[in-house]
Amino acid sequence: MKTWRDIVEKAALYKEIGHIEHYLSGDIHDLPWAYVSRCEPGGLHRMDMAVSCRFSAHHPSGLTFSWFVDIESKEMNGQSWCQLDLETLRKVAEWTHGQAHSEFLAYLHSCAENLHEKAAKFQQLATDQFVQVSELKRLVREAR
Helix, strand or coil, rough: CCCCCHHCCCCCHHHHHHCCCCCCCCCCCCCCCEEEEEEEEECCCCCCECCCEEEEEEECCEEEEEEEEEEEHHHHHCCCCEEHHHHHHHHHHHHCCCHHHHHHHHHHEEEEEEEEHHHHHHHHHHHHHHHHHHHHHHHHHHHC
8 A cells, every 4th residue: 555655655646637636545553643733523423423534744845645533433333322542543633743633633622522512412311221220120119
């Protein structure tokens, strides 16, 4: 698989044919984080929020790169709760800077707000269920 460095080595050829924008995937540790200029929510959506974000990087060669980072593992798809990949999120927060860093933090803040709302609903549902359990047990005791 080509890395972003391989693509930069052939920047002149890519620009000659008009292929300026390149999508990257693979190991997040080997992406052009030093050149990141934007971060926007998008890609995968779950639980009424984007669970991935798209980064864009403008390289001095004149090429543009973009890639997605998921905030949780793909195994969580189909679950009714969220399990964030906090290690990855901390690394991305370290690797971003400027506008992209601000956009990433704003995205994480909106995720936190969304998850808080969901957690409050789950908590209320659990409380209601425990009340019903208690009432069922009381009914059984009284009916004996």
